[in-house]
């Protein structure tokens with residue numbers, strides 16, 4: 018029997034409609050739909066949006082929430098984060114990623130692009146929690162050829178590991194950054210990703226220090242350095258991209274490179290505020306939104322991230338007309354999905370049934386002159402009532418199966434880890 022869900026009386030673009038989901042797809046949108054054997058969801062008083070796409074995170078870093086605040090990027094990584102990450106077991110990553118998936122589901126995210134160690138820990142969590150994870154096999158070589166060979170082997174091995182999981186777990190390659198990965202390894206990854214049709218997920222142009230070091234060490238700013246290496250491509254997704262000039266934006270556009278803006282992390286680590294959203298969009302660069310990990314943004318709430326992206330963009334330009342609420346929702350849904358090559362992020366027949374029902378019975382949606390304005394500027398993740406991913410309900414009326422156990426186990430792992 019075909020698995021069917023019929024969502025009745027939901028608000029979509031200021032109209033009340035029914036949405037029929039068959040298997041994992043949106044099959045019909047219309048009035049007074051009837052479907053035999055369908056599970057009916059009464060969505061009276063709710064609006065529907067596409068599931069949100071978190072374009073850059075490190076899921077298991079939920080375990081480090083509140084552990085290392087108010088620091089700059091490099092001391093934060095070198096003194097606090099990396100020493101603790103070196104002690105993490107697969108079990109830690111599993112429970113940290115379960116907590117991340119729980120948090121993402123509760124705030125309306127159905128897909129995320131991740132970069133973390135102990136790949137299987139995150140993959141197991143994603144498989145069980147019912148959302149989509151594009152998981153990047155981490156590459157570091159610290160400019161040591163022996164470590165580069167190890168990284169290559171690990172990338173190849175993890176590419177096969179993904180076959181053990183269902184279609185919601187996808188593979189990407191994750192060279193950490195140009196200051197931890199050699200040019201030779203970046204070129205190998207470029208070739209490997211082309212051969213295997215995989216995305217490449219890289220931190221780039223995040224801080225002024227990174228740019229200055231890049232010029233000193235390689236003779237070029239970060240984007241120009243990648244151009245010289247010959248690794249700019251449509252497979253490349255860069256996280257941050259705060260420090261790029263006009264010519265570099267042109268290069269990103271010409272090579273089809275995608276960019277993920279992480280407003281919370283950029284502000285909290287004081288990495289930089291002047292993310293050139295409008296210039297990138299105008300040049301034709303696809304820009305998505307991410308939270309980054311939970312130690313630099315402290316939560317994984319994409320509704321909050323949309324608001325921060327809009328407010329930050331307006332503030333640094335001193336222009337309230339830039340970065341509107343509809344643009345932010347587009348970046349966090351259909352552009353995010355397009356970046357990952359996923360037929361989702363739109364509520365249209367034939368698209369993947371990745372949807373969120375938003376509870377309109379709350380102060381943030383009262384009055385409701387403009388739903389998208391309220392969603393981006395007034396609400397936060399707690400307005401999400403029900404989440405469907407790949408045609409299956411993963412949260413119903415704010416309840417996610419197994420929530421209490423996840424909180425308990427993740428807290429246990431976090432406290433034990435810092436004590437070890």
Ligand SMILES: CSC[C@H]1O[C@@H](n2cnc3c(O)ncnc32)[C@H](O)[C@@H]1O
Pocket residue numbers: 075090094098099102132133134155193194220223282309310313
């Ligand atoms: C081991 S995989 C990923 C690696 O990236 C670290 N990380 C988290 N946030 C950032 C950031 O903003 N810039 C650079 N690196 C970051 C994370 O702690 C992991 O070590």
Ligand SMILES: [Zn+2]
Pocket residue numbers: 073074075220256309310
């Ligand atoms: Zn990051």
